[in-house]
Amino acid sequence: MRVGLVEDHHLVREGVRLVLSAVPGLEVVGEAAGGAEAFALVEAMAPDVLLVDVTLPDADGIQLLRAVRTRFPRVALIALTMHRDAETVRQALLAGAAGYVVKGARASELVDAIRAVAHGDRYLHSTVTGVVVEDSLRWLHAGSPLSVREREILGLLAGGSSPVEIGHLLGISPHTVRRHIANLAAKIEVRGIAGLVAYARAHDLVREPG
Template sequence: MNAKYRVLLAEDHHLLREGLRLMFCALNEFDVIGEAKDGGEACRLAVSMIPDLIVTDLAMPGMDGIDVIAAIKRRLPHIRIIALTVHQDEEYVREALRVGADGYVLKSASVDELFAAVRAVMQGKRHLSPDVYGCLVDSFVSGRENHAPRPACDRLTARERSVLKLVAEGRTNRQVGVYLHLSPKTIEKYRASLMRKLEICNLTGLVLVAIEMGLIGDPTPAAPVHHANGEAESNGKHRDGDARLDSQISVARGG
């Protein structure tokens, strides 16, 4: 009897993670050896369990799926990894493949397509969902795949987009760090990197770019962030800053 493929699932939504586990366990060729609810746990389990295959979401708290794929492939390049995601955008696909994903499957895919992807990558092949493949082909045919530099906003990583969205919503470095499980100092480095890439020198510019990219609508005050001790961080001290920010945006728009 052939040995089963050992599978690690990384997905922050419990219901979807449970559904994936049941689907894999229903087939004799797979054995789900671990489940992770965030990126950091996925990396720890990958190192301790050494699975044959990891199926990971791209949008998770803490380390997102792109960072997870990159970290695991650097240390354990033989592990096959499939990104299972709702993101069909070209930049997400390219970033996932660039850091080492062996497959890219949309969550709208059928069960048959998911397992076709799994079996393909376990044979050493790459697999993209048909819609994703079509998107990349269209990009090439339309001439967007050329040597001209891409706009700076298209070069942002998935993590940088997450930070940009949260910062543009009016959250402090500490609040963004709590949400993404990163230190305020790390968030400050991300903000500085965003400003360099986007050639922006202030918060108002970041907000306008986030609006243009469709990451947020008109800014609203951030909700209180609840910490491990149960205390909520009040946003009252930020309300005057939010009002000034709204005024700056109105002036920048010519309003």
């Protein structure tokens, strides 16, 4: 089973490589320190599974997951991250990750995740399964497929605010806002800002800034 790794910290890459190289049937065929190298890695080495850190210095890991999934649909993706919040888990899964493993996981858990996604299954680390269940229940009780933060961003966007303005109002970066917007379009299956605005108006979500 061929495994690729996208991770900017050398020590983490080295540790993962040492762990996986000791497992029969697993081979680390390539490593990338950032998003710019990730596509070259996949094209050159054709891994069965790609581990992707969602926090990279030169790229948005969530967007990278989505781009790799679109361009190389046969590669199984695992988000490898320190983040355990529901929002990041949801975004990673929506972007195409079949697995989600936190960096505090045991080596055996990472191996289990790789084997699971390589065989077409999903894998969520035990520390985030509860978060995912609670998040899903909140959606059900709210009667909406959107999280509170997504509804806020969509409402402000429909009200005429730019990503920079939305970020300022909500205390998050414009980059994070743009990532939310891309995820929103994928989640509610619309195209572009016009589609998002139309959805917001139809569901009475428009929010004027200020």
